[in-house]
Amino acid sequence: xxxxxxxxxxxxxxxxxxxxxxxxxxxxxxxxxxxxxxxxxxxxxxxxxxxxxxxxxxxxxxxxxxxxxxxxxxxxxxxxxxxxxxxxxxxxxxxxxxxxxxxxxxxxxxxxxxxxxxxxxxxxxxxxxxxxxxxxxxxxxxxxxxxxxxxxxxxxxxxxxxxxxxxxxxxxxxxxxxxxxxxxxxxxxxxxxxxxxxxxxxxxxxxxxxxxxxxxxxxxxxxxxxxxxxxxxxxxxxxxxxxxxxxxxxxxxxxxxxxxxxxxxxxxxxxxxxxxxxxxxxxxxxxxxxxxxxxxxxxxxxxxxxxxxxxxxxxxxxx
Amino acid sequence: xxxxxxxxxxxxxxxxxxxxxxxxxxxxxxxxxxxxxxxxxxxxxxxxxxxxxxxxxxxxxxxxxxxxxxxxxxxxxxxxxxxxxxxxxxxxxxxxxxxxxxxxxxxxxxxxxxxxxxxxxx
Numbered sequence: 001x002x003x004x005x006x007x008x009x010x011x012x013x014x015x016x017x018x019x020x021x022x023x024x025x026x027x028x029x030x031x032x033x034x035x036x037x038x039x040x041x042x043x044x045x046x047x048x049x050x051x052x053x054x055x056x057x058x059x060x061x062x063x064x065x066x067x068x069x070x071x072x073x074x075x076x077x078x079x080x081x082x083x084x085x086x087x088x089x090x091x092x093x094x095x096x097x098x099x100x101x102x103x104x105x106x107x108x109x110x111x112x113x114x115x116x117x118x119x120x121x122x123x124x125x126x127x128x129x130x131x132x133x134x135x136x137x138x139x140x141x142x143x144x145x146x147x148x149x150x151x152x153x154x155x156x157x158x159x160x161x162x163x164x165x166x167x168x169x170x171x172x173x174x175x176x177x178x179x180x181x182x183x184x185x186x187x188x189x190x191x192x193x194x195x196x197x198x199x200x201x202x203x204x205x206x207x208x209x210x211x212x213x214x215x216x217x218x219x220x221x222x223x224x225x226x227x228x229x230x231x232x233x234x235x236x237x238x239x240x241x242x243x244x245x246x247x248x249x250x251x252x253x254x255x256x257x258x259x260x261x262x263x264x265x266x267x268x269x270x271x272x273x274x275x276x277x278x279x280x281x282x283x284x285x286x287x288x289x290x291x292x293x294x295x296x297x298x299x300x301x302x303x304x305x306x307x308x309x310x311x312x313x314x315x316x317x318x319x
Numbered sequence: 320x321x322x323x324x325x326x327x328x329x330x331x332x333x334x335x336x337x338x339x340x341x342x343x344x345x346x347x348x349x350x351x352x353x354x355x356x357x358x359x360x361x362x363x364x365x366x367x368x369x370x371x372x373x374x375x376x377x378x379x380x381x382x383x384x385x386x387x388x389x390x391x392x393x394x395x396x397x398x399x400x401x402x403x404x405x406x407x408x409x410x411x412x413x414x415x416x417x418x419x420x421x422x423x424x425x426x427x428x429x430x431x432x433x434x435x436x437x438x439x440x441x
Contacts, residue, residue: 087403087404087405087408088373088403090402090403090404091373091401091402091403094402094422094423094424095329095332095402095423097424098332098402098423098424099329099331099332099335101424101427102331102332102335102336102427102428103331103335105427105428105429106335106338106339106428109429111342134424137424138424152406315406317404317422
């Protein structure tokens with residue numbers, strides 16, 4: 001329940017209580033008969049009290065509406081200020097890594113003079129660490145936008161298979177380097193109403209994990225199918241798996257299982273949290289099955305229709 | 320030789336972008352804020368503009384609006400290069416006819432140069 005709704009209910013409840021109380025007093029005023037001689041006078045007094053009761057309740061409702069409007073406006077202003085703060089903070093946070101990015105790119109291009117092999121290695125390390133920082137900033141900004149509810153959702157007719165193909169393509173170098181066997185089954189399926197950027201972010205996160213946490217020469221398979229109301233996506237790997245005792249924490253913000261830290265110390269623990277939150281937000285479901293040492297299968301569903309459009313300060317950033 | 324005005328308040332970035340585009344064969348003019356940028360554009364008539372958003376004295380969005388109201392600046396292609404990524408500013412800049420809106424950390428110098436050259440058909 002929002003603060004606005006709570007305030008409105010509070011004032012509304014107060015008005016109803018007052019109304020009942022006044023009616024009770026009104027009924028109790030039969031006692032007036034003891035002091036007033038004519039029944040006609042009692043009726044007049046009761047009539048006047050009823051008018052006062054209606055007036056008081058009207059004023060209470062009026063105040064409730066007025067206060068709700070003021071609070072609503074203040075909340076809206078606060079939301080705008082928070083959004084503006086994140087926008088400006090993102091600008092400030094991203095500027096220093098941009099300088100490091102440009103400088104290392106310039107040095108590596110050799111245009112500032114040829115680097116020795118050792119110098120090149122160091123500059124590559126700087127560029128790599130800088131890219132990690134950019135990725136962390138992007139993920140944290142996404143989390144902040146999600147928690148403030150300031151990101152936009154823009155559903156359109158989406159071909160999930162086309163997005164999947166494109167995302168799998170992004171990981172081709174890593175897949176090749178680890179000699180993973182990847183199969184993607186995406187039969188000719190109808191388009192769904194969804195925000196393509198959000199679908200891409202979720203797929204990027206799940207496929208990145210499958211690639212990262214599957215040992216060399218392992219297997220990955222991705223399957224998409226559609227029912228009358230939903231699209232189902234399944235991403236299976238023969239990776240390290242998630243230890244049973246931490247499986248209930250896997251969608252928690254910044255949580256990383258020990259075996260994940262061991263195999264990839266650079267992860268942020270935000271990818272699954274973001275993916276899961278997006279899916280929940282747009283009316284889908286995400287779940288998984290995993291056995292340590294054998295592999296994991298992540299599933300998510302998306303409503304084929306009904307992803308609601310939402311205006312927002314910004315879109316979530318892609319990897 | 321094609322010419323470009325780069326408007327960017329972060330001096331290191333301005334220097335890096337300027338050096339890169341000079342090496343790519345552009346005549347480059349530099350400005351540290353929107354006010355300087357407008358003056359530069361009015362006097363130099365560049366083929367394209369690379370514009371930051373958050374700057375002192377006059378920010379990029381105000382400069383863009385002023386530019387589009389002038390006879391001499393209403394048709395010059397503009398590429399925004401900023402680390403500010405909110406929808407409102409992106410939409411607003413698109414309404415004022417910018418060619419593209421690039422987030423600095425997502426684009427390398429090489430890619431920015433390609434984008435600029437692509438717009439000019441080079």
